[in-house]
Amino acid sequence: MAAAPSKIPPPSTRRGDPNVAVILTWFLPGAGHLYLGRGLWALAVFGVVEGIYALGLWLSDGMAFEYLDAELRSALAPVLSPEAGNLGAFLWQLRRFGFGPEPWYPRPFPPYIGLGSMLTALSGVLNIVAMVHAHVLARMPATLPRAPHATSVPASARPALAVGLAWLVPGLGHLYQGRRLRALLVLVTLVGLFALGTLLAHGSNLSRERHFYYWAGQFLLGLPALASELIVGDAPVAGELPLVEVGLVFACVAGMLNVLAMIDVFGWQEAELFGLPKRGEERAAAEGGGAQGSRTSPGAGEGEAA
């Protein structure tokens, strides 16, 4: 099979260094876009991502990390939480609020701490989507002609949109790409695994206060986990739960497997955008079997105006 020419522009014509754009966005949402000369995007990303974090902090009184048991509280303990996706805000929260006033003692949580900590976690995931956008944007040519039939979604934003949709509902990113069978299989497998885990844990997994780290994993499943927690979260536990560990692991694994689905969605969209071989195609070609499916490569600059 003849390899299609890559549409990635040479580094000299790119808008910027993608790694710099990603790291800047990680530390300060919007900074990567500002570095790439996209002021409006920078403002929008900063406003949305930091606004949601600020709202979450306000609702939770900055007490989300006090969910951690005293023996687990250390400088690196909360790193495995979705808030780390928005590193600047995460570090600020850790410095400003930490684990509460010392000496540590149990104190009542504010009434909306569940929703608040969900919002700060959401801010981290949204910033990861913004990092995807900054990374793709940096690799595109600095000057692009305005396409005559521009679509509503700019080309540079499609991978980020696909990744965001894939997080929101497992399989939705694949559906956006027209991969219906895969979308259905991902949805049924991951939501089914999460539902089975929740059933086995009798809903006790739907509480960040009870299971800080397992909760972080299942948060990656998006709306199914969020909606379940909002509807039946923090349910009282009466009696012994013989398979609670299995349930916790299932729900957490479902969320973590959704990250694989998100990477798959990104890889497909990236290959479409830049004319790269899709995952497995090179191996299939090397094995002499050829690759199944078509390789469509819409223009990298379609719908994208500098």
Place this chain on the structure above:
Amino acid sequence: MKDLALHVGLFLVVSFAIVLLGSFYADAHDRAALGALPRRLATFLLGCAVLAAILLACEFLFARV
């Protein structure tokens, strides 16, 4: 014995999910990903069985109480 069967059943469920998503990650095209699924699942289960056997042997030899 019933407990063992239940746990093996649950292990098979989570194994299927892990291997399916792993297969989707490795192959962008559905036909290739689904075609390789039985082989990948067998490899995964075999690997887990070997690991479990090693752990049981270690427990039997070094940590028997």
